Amino acid sequence: MLWKKNGKPAGAKGSDLSAYIDEASEIEGKYTFAGTVMLNGKFTGEISSNDTLIIGEKGVVSATIRAGIVLVSGEVVGNIIASERVELRGTARVFGDVEAPVIVVEEGVLFEGHCRMTKGRPGDQPAVVTAPPQRDLSIVSLKR
DSSP, X not given: OOBOTTSSBTTOOTTTOSXXXXXXXXXXXXXXXXXXXXXXSEEEEEEEESSEEEEOTTOEEEEEEEEEEEEESSEEESOEEEEEEEEEOTTOEEESOEEESEEEEOTTOEEESOEEEOOXXXXXXXXXXXXXXXXXXXXXXXXX
8 A cells, every 4th residue: 555645545635534444454442533434454343433434345344333424345244323324335245234314235235134214414304205196086087
């Protein structure tokens, strides 16, 4: 992996990533963060944040995940709860329940678990869906 002077992965803008955990890393415990974190290593335990977690293609996570946005391309064994959205991308393998207001599952994803779409943030307005007017189908005029 190439690194810039500021310690961020090459190709990442200064504000894009707060942390990058590469595939040579193995972490166990509780991980809390702010900003955007990319995890491409192995993690076991619990992850908690109000911001964005990206699990890369090489990432293997065995944890309960609570975050604002969770983007998964690797493997997750455990439940994912997001306050904004969860995206399971083409190479993702998820074994656990997923809960968020917006859930995206791309073609090719392996997902074994339950999916629950929750209400958005308190300021979000739910879409109003109105049913079309009911027509009386018991009276039908026939033309002869």
